[in-house]
Amino acid sequence: MLHFNRCQHLKQITQKCFSSTHVKTDKHAQLFLSRTFALAELRKSWHSIYSLVGDKNIILMGPPGAGKTTVGRIIGQKLGCCVIDVDDDILEKTWNMSVSEKLQDVGNEQFLEEEGKAVLNFSASGSVISLTGSNPMHDASMWHLKKNGIIVYLDVPPIDIASRLKLMKIDRIVGQNSGTSMKDLLKFRRQYYKKWYDTRVLCEDGASPEEVADKVLNAVKRYQDVDSETFISTRHIWPKDCEQKVPTKFFSEAVTEGLAPDGGLFVPEKEFPKLNCGEWKSLVGATYIERAQVLLEKCIHPADIPASRLGEMIETAYGENFACSKIAPVRHLSGNQFILELFHGPTGSFKDLSLQLMPHLFAHCIPPSCNYMILVATSGDTGSAVLNGFSHLSKNDKQRIAAAAFFPEDGVSDFQKAQIIGSQNENGWAVGVKSDFDFCQTSIKRIFQDSDFTGFLTVEYGTVLSSANSINWGRLLPQVVYHASAYLDLVSQGFISFGSPVDVCIPTGNFGNILAAVYAKTMGIPIRKFICASNQNHVLTDFIKTGHYDLRERKLAQTFSPAIDILKSSNLERHLHLMANKDGQLMTRLFNQLEEQHHFQIEKILVEKVQQDFVADWCSEEECLAAIHSTYNTSGYILDPHTAVAKVVADRMQDKTCPVIISSTAHYSKFAPAIMQALKIKEISQTSSSQVYLLSSYNALPPPHEALLERTKQQEKMECQVCAADVNVLKSHVEKLVQNHFI
Numbered sequence: 001m002l003h004f005n006r007c008q009h010l011k012q013i014t015q016k017c018f019s020s021t022h023v024k025t026d027k028h029a030q031l032f033l034s035r036t037f038a039l040a041e042l043r044k045s046w047h048s049i050y051s052l053v054g055d056k057n058i059i060l061m062g063p064p065g066a067g068k069t070t071v072g073r074i075i076g077q078k079l080g081c082c083v084i085d086v087d088d089d090i091l092e093k094t095w096n097m098s099v100s101e102k103l104q105d106v107g108n109e110q111f112l113e114e115e116g117k118a119v120l121n122f123s124a125s126g127s128v129i130s131l132t133g134s135n136p137m138h139d140a141s142m143w144h145l146k147k148n149g150i151i152v153y154l155d156v157p158p159i160d161i162a163s164r165l166k167l168m169k170i171d172r173i174v175g176q177n178s179g180t181s182m183k184d185l186l187k188f189r190r191q192y193y194k195k196w197y198d199t200r201v202l203c204e205d206g207a208s209p210e211e212v213a214d215k216v217l218n219a220v221k222r223y224q225d226v227d228s229e230t231f232i233s234t235r236h237i238w239p240k241d242c243e244q245k246v247p248t249k250f251f252s253e254a255v256t257e258g259l260a261p262d263g264g265l266f267v268p269e270k271e272f273p274k275l276n277c278g279e280w281k282s283l284v285g286a287t288y289i290e291r292a293q294v295l296l297e298k299c300i301h302p303a304d305i306p307a308s309r310l311g312e313m314i315e316t317a318y319g320e321n322f323a324c325s326k327i328a329p330v331r332h333l334s335g336n337q338f339i340l341e342l343f344h345g346p347t348g349s350f351k352d353l354s355l356q357l358m359p360h361l362f363a364h365c366i367p368p369s370c371n372y373m374i375l376v377a378t379s380g381d382t383g384s385a386v387l388n389g390f391s392h393l394s395k396n397d398k399q400r401i402a403a404a405a406f407f408p409e410d411g412v413s414d415f416q417k418a419q420i421i422g423s424q425n426e427n428g429w430a431v432g433v434k435s436d437f438d439f440c441q442t443s444i445k446r447i448f449q450d451s452d453f454t455g456f457l458t459v460e461y462g463t464v465l466s467s468a469n470s471i472n473w474g475r476l477l478p479q480v481v482y483h484a485s486a487y488l489d490l491v492s493q494g495f496i497s498f499g500s501p502v503d504v505c506i507p508t509g510n511f512g513n514i515l516a517a518v519y520a521k522t523m524g525i526p527i528r529k530f531i532c533a534s535n536q537n538h539v540l541t542d543f544i545k546t547g548h549y550d551l552r553e554r555k556l557a558q559t560f561s562p563a564i565d566i567l568k569s570s571n572l573e574r575h576l577h578l579m580a581n582k583d584g585q586l587m588t589r590l591f592n593q594l595e596e597q598h599h600f601q602i603e604k605i606l607v608e609k610v611q612q613d614f615v616a617d618w619c620s621e622e623e624c625l626a627a628i629h630s631t632y633n634t635s636g637y638i639l640d641p642h643t644a645v646a647k648v649v650a651d652r653m654q655d656k657t658c659p660v661i662i663s664s665t666a667h668y669s670k671f672a673p674a675i676m677q678a679l680k681i682k683e684i685s686q687t688s689s690s691q692v693y694l695l696s697s698y699n700a701l702p703p704p705h706e707a708l709l710e711r712t713k714q715q716e717k718m719e720c721q722v723c724a725a726d727v728n729v730l731k732s733h734v735e736k737l738v739q740n741h742f743i
Helices: 027-032 035-046 068-079 086-095 099-106 108-120 139-146 158-167 182-196 209-224 251-257 277-281 288-299 307-317 358-365 382-391 395-400 414-422 437-449 451-461 479-492 512-522 539-546 572-579 584-597 604-613 621-635 641-653 668-678 688-696 706-715 727-742
Strands: 057-061 083-085 128-130 149-155 199-202 231-233 266-268 330-334 337-341 371-377 401-408 428-433 463-467 502-507 527-534 548-550 599-601 614-618 660-664 721-723
Touching: 057 068, 057 139, 057 209, 068 083, 068 128, 068 209, 083 086, 086 099, 086 108, 086 128, 099 108, 108 139, 139 149, 149 182, 149 209, 158 182, 182 307, 199 209, 199 288, 231 251, 251 358, 251 463, 266 572, 288 307, 288 479, 307 358, 330 479, 330 621, 337 479, 337 641, 358 382, 358 401, 371 382, 371 437, 371 727, 382 401, 382 414, 382 428, 395 401, 401 414, 401 437, 401 727, 414 428, 414 668, 414 688, 428 437, 428 727, 437 451, 437 463, 437 727, 451 463, 451 727, 463 727, 479 502, 479 512, 479 660, 502 512, 502 641, 512 527, 512 572, 527 539, 527 641, 539 548, 539 604, 539 614, 572 584, 572 604, 584 599, 604 614, 614 641, 621 641, 621 668, 641 660, 641 668, 668 688, 668 706, 688 706, 721 727
Parallel strands: 057 128, 057 149, 083 128, 149 199, 337 660, 371 401, 371 463, 401 428, 428 721, 502 527, 502 660, 527 614
Antiparallel strands: 231 266, 330 337, 548 599
């Protein structure tokens, strides 16, 4: 259905370890080869086990000192194909002088132009090509090479490159003028490397050329194998017949569809990708944006979103929209406790970390001929984050993508309500519902599963429904980055060395945030324990302790931490699916039973498996306020109520033998009445905006959230629609929004 976004299958690299099948070389390719390359073609028949199949080139790109020439020769030997070094085989033979002589003769700008012309006059097929460090700075020649090649970026940390160049006694490279340091020039060049590559290889410190060559071959194999990374439903039942094809989806389909047709959630069919210790260490000195691109490239196949486009999305998402340049900084609170500040985005909650990026992923993945209506249920923060995120799409994308956020009319804080309503825009609306969050979430799921209604919208209005809640894989995946980044920051700041374990404590309602931490561990971050912190709606705490998920006679309590006022935890299904070895039949039975009988019990062996990594507890309202008060008195730091819940539970459950990272999921400004009550400030009977301004005068940490302060007064003047607690009423409202926006 969505294959239009996926690149055509490239002819595959065959190596002994990849395949025993030998595919003959395209005879027509030989017509374009010079005598040297024709001889290389002949050698292929002698080295058929290590053969490069087809006419695509492997093009190695990277800074001087990255090892392109050495690695290229090793790959050429393994594949039995021609190896071309642009410096030696093209430039010097074209100019009849050395590269350094040419640079000295004509200067930087003219050198780049003449280097580009030489490459434009060259063509090759079925070869390994090692570029110069400056080739990527000439657009026309790179387009020429890219047409018939797979560009592999050898990504070596700048500090390692500087050391290598010093050993090689190279003190000047192309583009380096007097007064420009080598470090600054290498940093400047990275923008060009990021622009052109198809796939990246992390070259960690100490990796041998042979290891890097193997990584290149694996990266090219992955790039070409466009069907290798697929998604299944958590309720998928594996066929007994091994020959029977498994119904899978690509990343782009999982993102656009949101919920699986059988009511389950999409998860990767295979294991999460892993980074080795050296690769992680190479990211210690990286920025948040750089870490995000490396990790998300590992999880999103370039056939779904090309690396260069993904990089543009990440830079847009985490650029000027965040108040802190570190995006998600880690702050030492006291003792062994650290705060992961996830509230520096435009709406002041951790949801921004995914919802500033997810709309761009979504817009890229959908077909151009369809309109999409995003439906989300929000317990407080998701609604404003969704509406804000989708408002940053391009003008064309906003015409074909709209969003509606359904929130419990009386189940969010006054500030959150004003913020959700104030976040409405030309392609996004807030809808209050006279019920609680669980009703909103269940209703949205039922709307998705109502094939008659969704079919009607598609036929009548050309509009497809999708979701931006954490049930959507495109929303959940970016959250993995900040958990990994927090650990790397502790290493960078010298609190731990890489490999030392940490615990994480996360205020948990829908289980998405803590599940993202699980995935970070799967990728190689050494998290020891996941501490699940609940408020008075402690169904998850009870489940982790007993294995019994029981909603019978349990009523949702409204608390100071409304974002985790949730009883039906959607993403728990993904985690149980992982723990139960992808047993879709079990997931179907458990969650159907939860829907019909309002409880389920998992077997003892599965309970023990969950408890190997998870501990849980809950916090009362009094304890929450007391934690805010005591933390402010001792450190001058104001916790929001959700973070206070996590702090109470961390104090109780963590054994202090390793650091614990507490996720701070919202800025305290959003919960001013609770904060003022906790700090015993008497002026409580004020508007939300005046309360926020009063708190900002306290000169506390973290500093005031300026974006929230600026928008507060405007938000209180806006209004929204309110619906009765009836699924059919919600459907009617959805149809009306579709009519008004798309028709």
